[in-house]
Amino acid sequence: MKIKPFKLERYYTINEFSAKYSLCNSDCEAMTIKDLLALEKGASEKFENLWLGYTETKGHPELRQNVADIYTNIKADDILICTGAQEPIYLFSKANLKEEDEVIVQTPCYQSVQSVPESIGCKVLNWDVKYEKDIPVFDIEELEKLITNKTKVIYLNTPHNPTGFHFSIKEQESIIKIARKHNIIIFCDEVYREIEHSPEYTIPAFADVYENGVSVSVMSKAYGLPGLRIGWIITKNKSILNNVAILKEYTTICNAGPSEFLAGVALRNRQTILKRNLGIIKSNLSLYEEFFNKYKEFFTWYKPNSGPIAFVKMNFDKDDMAFAKKVLEEQKVLLLPGGIYDYEGYFRIGFGRTIMPEALRQFEIFVKQNLVKV
Ligand SMILES: Cc1ncc(COP(=O)(O)O)c(C=O)c1O
Incomplete structure (x- = not known):
C-alpha cells in the first residue's frame, strides 16, 4: 500500500x-560545531583529522558505548546507530511487521508509527488520550481491551509528543506486565527522554527493563543537535535488531562519520x-x-x-x-x-x-x- x-x-x-x-x-x-568541540579537550584537532571514509554500519563502537552509558542494562551490541529517529522508526516497522499483524498506537502520535504499519497492510488500532479535568491520561485498562491474538506491537511515546504526557514508573510496569502476558513487542519512542524537568520523573527506557522492549532515541531533542542526524535503536531482542540492521543496508548503509564523532563528544558531555x-x-x-x-x-x-x-x-x-x-x-x-x-x-x-x-x-x-x- x-x-x-x-x-x-x-x-x-x-x-x-x-x-x-x-x-x-x-x-x-x-x-x-565550535561550541560543541570546546566541551572536550583535544576534540577540535581530532575532528579536523577525521578520516572521511565509510563508517561501520552498526555505528562506531566508541559511539555505541557512549550511547550504552545512558542506560543501565544495555550493551554496545544492543545498539544500532541510525540517521535521526525517523530512520529506525521506519526500519523497525518495515523489518518486523507482516500484513496480517495488528498494532496498537498511543495517539495522537508522530505519524510514522501509524502510517508505516498501515502501508504494510497491518490493522492499526488507536489508544487515544483522554483529558480528565484538562490533564492528559492514557487508560491502561482500555489498552488491554485493544489486544487480540494478532497484536504484534504496542507503539508508545514517552515523554509524549504532542500532549506533554509522561508515564509514571507504575504505569510503565503495568504496561510491560500486559505486554509480557500476551508476548507483544513494546516499541517506545523516547526522543524526549533525559529532559525531565526534575529527576523524579525519569523512568527507565523500555529496552532496559523489558526483554521485548525496543527504544528509540536521538541527538535531536533533549540534546538539541538535530543537524547531526544521529539517532539509535536499542533492544535486547537480537532478532529484532538484526532485522533492522539488514534493512538499513537498503537505506543509509552507514552514518555520517563527522556526525558520529560530534555525537560522541556531545554524549560524553551530555x-x-x-x-x-x-x-x-x-x-x-x-x-x-x-x-x-x-x-x-x-x-x-x-x-x-x-x-x-x-x-x-x-x-x-x-x-x-x-x-x-x-x-x-x-x-x-x-x-x-x-x-x-x-x-x-x-x-x-x-x-x-x-x-x-x-x-x-x-x-x-x-x-x-x-x-x-x-
Ligand atoms: C516523537 C518524535 N519522534 C521522532 C522524531 C524524529 O526525530 P528526527 O527528526 O531526529 O529523526 C520526532 C521529530 O520531531 C518526534 O517528535
Whole structure:
C-alpha cells in the first residue's frame, strides 16, 4: 500500500524556515560545531583529522558505548546507530511487521508509527488520550481491551509528543506486565527522554527493563543537535535488531562519520548540555505560566513535567488550522495546529528554544488584537 504523506513533516517543510517566529519547535536550542568541540579537550584537532571514509554500519563502537552509558542494562551490541529517529522508526516497522499483524498506537502520535504499519497492510488500532479535568491520561485498562491474538506491537511515546504526557514508573510496569502476558513487542519512542524537568520523573527506557522492549532515541531533542542526524535503536531482542540492521543496508548503509564523532563528544558531555537546555526550558516555562494565567479565558494548557513541548486547548474556537494560518499570516508566528495530528481544537507549542520569549511576545500581540474584547 502506498504510504501517506507525513502531515507534520510536510507542514514544517513548507513553513519552518519562512516563519519569522517559531513557537512550536520540539527540540532544544542547538549549538555551533565550535561550541560543541570546546566541551572536550583535544576534540577540535581530532575532528579536523577525521578520516572521511565509510563508517561501520552498526555505528562506531566508541559511539555505541557512549550511547550504552545512558542506560543501565544495555550493551554496545544492543545498539544500532541510525540517521535521526525517523530512520529506525521506519526500519523497525518495515523489518518486523507482516500484513496480517495488528498494532496498537498511543495517539495522537508522530505519524510514522501509524502510517508505516498501515502501508504494510497491518490493522492499526488507536489508544487515544483522554483529558480528565484538562490533564492528559492514557487508560491502561482500555489498552488491554485493544489486544487480540494478532497484536504484534504496542507503539508508545514517552515523554509524549504532542500532549506533554509522561508515564509514571507504575504505569510503565503495568504496561510491560500486559505486554509480557500476551508476548507483544513494546516499541517506545523516547526522543524526549533525559529532559525531565526534575529527576523524579525519569523512568527507565523500555529496552532496559523489558526483554521485548525496543527504544528509540536521538541527538535531536533533549540534546538539541538535530543537524547531526544521529539517532539509535536499542533492544535486547537480537532478532529484532538484526532485522533492522539488514534493512538499513537498503537505506543509509552507514552514518555520517563527522556526525558520529560530534555525537560522541556531545554524549560524553551530555550533563553539561542537558543542564544548559533545562535552564532554557525552565525560564521559558515560567513565561508560558504567566501568559496562560493571563489568557485562561481563551486557552487551557497542561504544563508537562518533561520535554520541551505542550498541547494547548483553544476555548474560543475549534478550527485550529484556520487559527494557526491567521497567526502566521498576521504576526509571522508559527504554531503547530492539532489538525496535523488529527486532533481538533488544540495547538502545540515548544519551549526549548531561545527565540521563544520573542515569539510569545508576537503571539500576545495577535491575541490582544484578535481575541481580547476592548
Ligand atoms: C516523537 C518524535 N519522534 C521522532 C522524531 C524524529 O526525530 P528526527 O527528526 O531526529 O529523526 C520526532 C521529530 O520531531 C518526534 O517528535
